[in-house]
Amino acid sequence: xxxxxxxxxxxxxxxxxxxxxxxxxxxxxxxxxxxxxxxxxxxxxxxxxxxxxxxxxxxxxxxxxxxxxxxxxxxxxxxxxxxxxxxxxxxxxxxxxxxxxxxxxxxxxxxxxxxxxxxxxxxxxxxxxxxxxxxxxxxxxxxxxxxxxxxxxxxxxxxxxxxxxxxxxxxxxxxxxxxxxxxxxxxxxxxxxxxxxxxxxxxxxxxxxxxxxxxxxxxxxxxxxxxxxxxxxxxxxxxxxxxxxxxxxxxxxxxxxxxxxxxxxxxxxxxxxxxxxxxxxxxxxxxxxxxxxxxxxxxxxxxxxxxxxxxxxxxxxxxxxxxxxxxxxxxx
Amino acid sequence: xxxxxxxxxxxxxxxxxxxxxxxxxxxxxxxxxxxxxxxxxxxxxxxxxxxxxxxxxxxxxxxxxxxxxxxxxxxxxxxxxxxxxxxxxxxxxxxxxxxxxxxxxxxxxxxxxxxxxxxxxxxxxxxxxxxxxxxxxxxxxxxxxxxxxxxxxxxxxxxxxxxxxxxxxxxxxxxxxxxxxxxxxxxxxxxxxxxxxxxxxxxxxxxxxxxxxxxxxxxxxxxxxxxxxxxxxxxxxxxxxxxxxxxxxxxxxxxxxxxxxxxxxxxxxxxxxxxxxxxxxxxxxxxxxxxxxxxxxxxxxxxxxxxxxxxxxxxxxxxxxxxxxxxxxxxx
DNA sequence: CCTATTTATGCTCAATTTGAGCATTACTGG
DNA sequence: CCAGTAATGCTCAAATTGAGCATAAATAGG
Numbered sequence: 001x002x003x004x005x006x007x008x009x010x011x012x013x014x015x016x017x018x019x020x021x022x023x024x025x026x027x028x029x030x031x032x033x034x035x036x037x038x039x040x041x042x043x044x045x046x047x048x049x050x051x052x053x054x055x056x057x058x059x060x061x062x063x064x065x066x067x068x069x070x071x072x073x074x075x076x077x078x079x080x081x082x083x084x085x086x087x088x089x090x091x092x093x094x095x096x097x098x099x100x101x102x103x104x105x106x107x108x109x110x111x112x113x114x115x116x117x118x119x120x121x122x123x124x125x126x127x128x129x130x131x132x133x134x135x136x137x138x139x140x141x142x143x144x145x146x147x148x149x150x151x152x153x154x155x156x157x158x159x160x161x162x163x164x165x166x167x168x169x170x171x172x173x174x175x176x177x178x179x180x181x182x183x184x185x186x187x188x189x190x191x192x193x194x195x196x197x198x199x200x201x202x203x204x205x206x207x208x209x210x211x212x213x214x215x216x217x218x219x220x221x222x223x224x225x226x227x228x229x230x231x232x233x234x235x236x237x238x239x240x241x242x243x244x245x246x247x248x249x250x251x252x253x254x255x256x257x258x259x260x261x262x263x264x265x266x267x268x269x270x271x272x273x274x275x276x277x278x279x280x281x282x283x284x285x286x287x288x289x290x291x292x293x294x295x296x297x298x299x300x301x302x303x304x305x306x307x308x309x310x311x312x313x314x315x316x317x318x319x320x321x322x323x324x325x326x327x328x329x330x331x332x
Numbered sequence: 333x334x335x336x337x338x339x340x341x342x343x344x345x346x347x348x349x350x351x352x353x354x355x356x357x358x359x360x361x362x363x364x365x366x367x368x369x370x371x372x373x374x375x376x377x378x379x380x381x382x383x384x385x386x387x388x389x390x391x392x393x394x395x396x397x398x399x400x401x402x403x404x405x406x407x408x409x410x411x412x413x414x415x416x417x418x419x420x421x422x423x424x425x426x427x428x429x430x431x432x433x434x435x436x437x438x439x440x441x442x443x444x445x446x447x448x449x450x451x452x453x454x455x456x457x458x459x460x461x462x463x464x465x466x467x468x469x470x471x472x473x474x475x476x477x478x479x480x481x482x483x484x485x486x487x488x489x490x491x492x493x494x495x496x497x498x499x500x501x502x503x504x505x506x507x508x509x510x511x512x513x514x515x516x517x518x519x520x521x522x523x524x525x526x527x528x529x530x531x532x533x534x535x536x537x538x539x540x541x542x543x544x545x546x547x548x549x550x551x552x553x554x555x556x557x558x559x560x561x562x563x564x565x566x567x568x569x570x571x572x573x574x575x576x577x578x579x580x581x582x583x584x585x586x587x588x589x590x591x592x593x594x595x596x597x598x599x600x601x602x603x604x605x606x607x608x609x610x611x612x613x614x615x616x617x618x619x620x621x622x623x624x625x626x627x628x629x630x631x632x633x634x635x636x637x638x639x640x641x642x643x644x645x646x647x648x649x650x651x652x653x654x655x656x657x658x659x660x661x662x663x664x
Numbered sequence: 665c666c667t668a669t670t671t672a673t674g675c676t677c678a679a680t681t682t683g684a685g686c687a688t689t690a691c692t693g694g
Numbered sequence: 695c696c697a698g699t700a701a702t703g704c705t706c707a708a709a710t711t712g713a714g715c716a717t718a719a720a721t722a723g724g
Contacts, residue, residue: 031441032362068426092424092443094400109363109441111424178654194654263671281712283673304671305719320525321511494714595700615684636700637690 034112036238048244085254086116116254151221159202164218192240262306366390366444368570378462417586418448448586483553491534495547524572593639
């Protein structure tokens, strides 16, 4: 316990622990819905943003909506002109920082949702755009080589070395090693949030500078695109959740067109996971789980032998959505 | 889409879909925190309740607390006089029914938390008590035989038969089979919420009667103890989350005393999972994951050969809390 | 037509992981 | 000493997983 903290540190800690502030008028707060809306196009995982890619879309708790989930679905569908296949609540928090942006109208509770849509819509409301989510998390894409972006390994070492005590330095080193798969550990694609939070603490993302967190590397790296408030953390939460989900529930299907080749399907999973998969094993898994069936048609030539087109088996999907699937992600 | 619905049906559907109502004054709502506080004593999983076991403890968003999580921790610790080891956000919803209870002061957002504590406290504030969670979900305990409580199989069949169309009857039958492991399917201990929701829809729990849902079995079974509002659904959510969590993260330890035998540990896991485990395999798993270490002491005689006492390895726990464990639950 | 290239698809194999049991050991209470 | 009850040590077969080899079916270029 530290008696005094540098300006910004309290807010920083809150940010990191996912521990939002609470409003001062007990019981009464303002609330909004925030969506992490995901689509995959051409092997790129995309997220819907507003304000030049600096914010996630958010909507009000409007009286016309009957439920939180329906409310999210409704305003997102209005903005994207596409139906949402899958909506799942992510996390609820109340960030003090958000207060200022709202003009001091009480502290806001934000309820965030993960939503999936089948394809990238053509028309978006002004200001909205689909962004490659790896623009925000370049270190999360391991599809071309597992190397971390250049400044990272050194910056992580510097952060670990900057610990106040030997014990803290050791703890930091271990934490970095676990989060980023250093020192011979395996990269765990699900630790998206933990990595972002570590980088925030280490002052390696712009949001940290904004919140007054120091960095021990000069010039301070500013990894990935920044977002307003804590939207990038919410996005990290969404990506982490989705990466975890695809390993045990067939949600990828929500992101696919009605018919597709097995390689299409694999590329989509790889895009989300940020990792390449063993082709034959992937196909074995998908087929043995009977998640898909042949349409009888073939895909247009893609450079080699033509591939069969598949579609999802609605009956099985329903069952699996409930009861679970096996993980398609590799270990090595 | 039905044009008209019987009274209570809308509320019922909301209840079932976890889709809460939204307040009429856009943006401004009242909010509360609800805790599912779990402890395991003598092989019984217990949950802290108030109001004679009919409600989960809830606290206000008080200005003295700096965050949602800290707020939960604070008022729960004040009530139980025990520190909480683990706190995790469960789900946020706004139930219309809750409105009346609050005297019409806007619609309430409820943010629920799962919290674990090491042992059953001696002193509780008036009205609070620890209850065996299987009092509320008798069908969830499969430690003594996998048979469902007597009225269930028949009542489920009756519900399936009461479907309006052949397609609906088939869908209901399949849903019941998946949820309850019928027709040769495996019992999936994580489907706690799905089972409760099915029983609610089928009118087999008191809350359904309260909300105006019909039942097709006479006399209508009223399975398990009821709770106010949708607290039993929140409890189901907490149990489901905890059952899922113990299979891949070493959270059981938060519920154990400082030292324990491997059988103690196994009994606790079994209590939570509602299923018996293969002893030797459980021990192999725990040991090979190096989650525990011997204290050097032995347990007082428990009827047979004395057992070694173990304690948790703080270092490993920290790492696993992050990176994961293997599942200790069986398939058969 | 023949060949190199590219992707699809079928199959095999070894290393692990899991599910189940057998056997032995170390106590307690007659 | 014997029966009863747990703890603990080991073994074994089935299932799952990670990696590759081999073949098939197309295209592009000579």
